[in-house]
Amino acid sequence: GAGVSQTPSNKVTEKGKYVELRCDPISGHTALYWYRQSLGQGPEFLIYFQGTGAADDSGLPNDRFFAVRPEGSVSTLKIQRTERGDSAVYLCATATGSAGELFFGEGSRLTVL
Amino acid sequence: QKEVEQDPGPLSVPEGAIVSLNCTYSNSAFQYFMWYRQYSRKGPELLMYTYSSGNKEDGRFTAQVDKSSKYISLFIRDSQPSDSATYLCAMSGYDKVIFGPGTSLSVIP
Numbered sequence: 738g739a740g741v742s743q744t745p746s747n748k749v750t751e752k753g754k755y756v757e758l759r760c761d762p763i764s765g766h767t768a769l770y771w772y773r774q775s776l777g778q779g780p781e782f783l784i785y786f787q788g789t790g791a792a793d794d795s796g797l798p799n800d801r802f803f804a805v806r807p808e809g810s811v812s813t814l815k816i817q818r819t820e821r822g823d824s825a826v827y828l829c830a831t832a833t834g835s836a837g838e839l840f841f842g843e844g845s846r847l848t849v850l
Numbered sequence: 851q852k853e854v855e856q857d858p859g860p861l862s863v864p865e866g867a868i869v870s871l872n873c874t875y876s877n878s879a880f881q882y883f884m885w886y887r888q889y890s891r892k893g894p895e896l897l898m899y900t901y902s903s904g905n906k907e908d909g910r911f912t913a914q915v916d917k918s919s920k921y922i923s924l925f926i927r928d929s930q931p932s933d934s935a936t937y938l939c940a941m942s943g944y945d946k947v948i949f950g951p952g953t954s955l956s957v958i959p
Contacts, residue, residue: 743930750927769908770860778947779856780894828893828945838884839940839947841893 739763742843743829749848750819758814758845760829768832769812770839771804775825786812819849855875856939856950865959869926873950876920880941880948883915885924888936890951897937898924903950929957 742761750756762769767788772780782796783850789809797803806812811818816823830839862900863869873887882901886894888939898913906913914923926933927936934957937949 772949777853777952779951782946782948787948796946827892830893838896838899839894841895843891843893 741829741831741840743827743845746843746846747846747848749846749850751850752819752821754819754849756816756819756847758816758827758847760812760814760831760842761811762810762829763833763840764842766831766833767809769806770830771812771814772823772828772834773829774828774844780828783814816847820848821849823847824849852937852951853948854941856949857953858951860956861903861953862956862958865927865929865931865957867917867929867957869909869933869955871924871937871939871953871955873941874920874921875922875941876885877943878917878920878941879943881944882923882942882947884940884942884947885911885912885913886938886940888901888938890935894938894949927952929955931957931959935959 741837744759768814771783771810774780784794784804787804801817826844828844854875878929885898887897889931903915903917910927912925936952938952
């Protein structure tokens with residue numbers, strides 16, 4: 738596709754459940770970022786991939802959060818044992834290289850009841 | 851202290867006004883400076899991208915970087931109602947991109 742695609746666009750789940758959020762990057766973009774954005778706040782860095790490997794995962798809040806990018810293209814953010822505080826919009830962005838222009842998807846809005 | 855601080859707003863200005871948006875940062879390793887615009891329920895989109903200190907102009911938008919003061923600004927001339935959005939400053943060294951908290955701008959016709 739022409740842009741970054743994120744699915745699902747909305748996800749409502751119950752506390753304690755497992756959630757997967759998917760990001761399809763722009764073709765050829767080697768860098769992929771995950772951010773979390775709460776209402777009225779800027780995007781909070783979670784993890785950054787360069788190719789298949791996580792170049793920096795220092796923003797992941799705890800070990801319930803994990804992300805993969807096995808073939809250097811599609812990425813999945815996985816959240817175990819969801820908590821109400823995990824409710825936010827999860828944004829994926831890709832770029833041709835590090836520190837460059839980021840192209841964002843529309844986000845996956847997660848609500849944990 | 852957060853790595854990137856931004857004037858919180860919200861800002862409300864009349865159409866045609868000049869708008870000034872500002873950010874400060876603490877990490878002297880930052881080399882690239884960006885401004886993103888985010889409309890409600892959309893992902894951010896890049897407005898301006900600069901490297902090093904100085905000014906960069908693009909139409910009604912001017913980005914200013916002062917690395918010695920660790921201070922960046924975005925100026926919007928002849929503001930339009932379509933400029934109503936949240937403006938996010940962002941910066942990076944050679945890896946992850948860090949965003950400020952954003953300033954909400956409303957341009958009133």
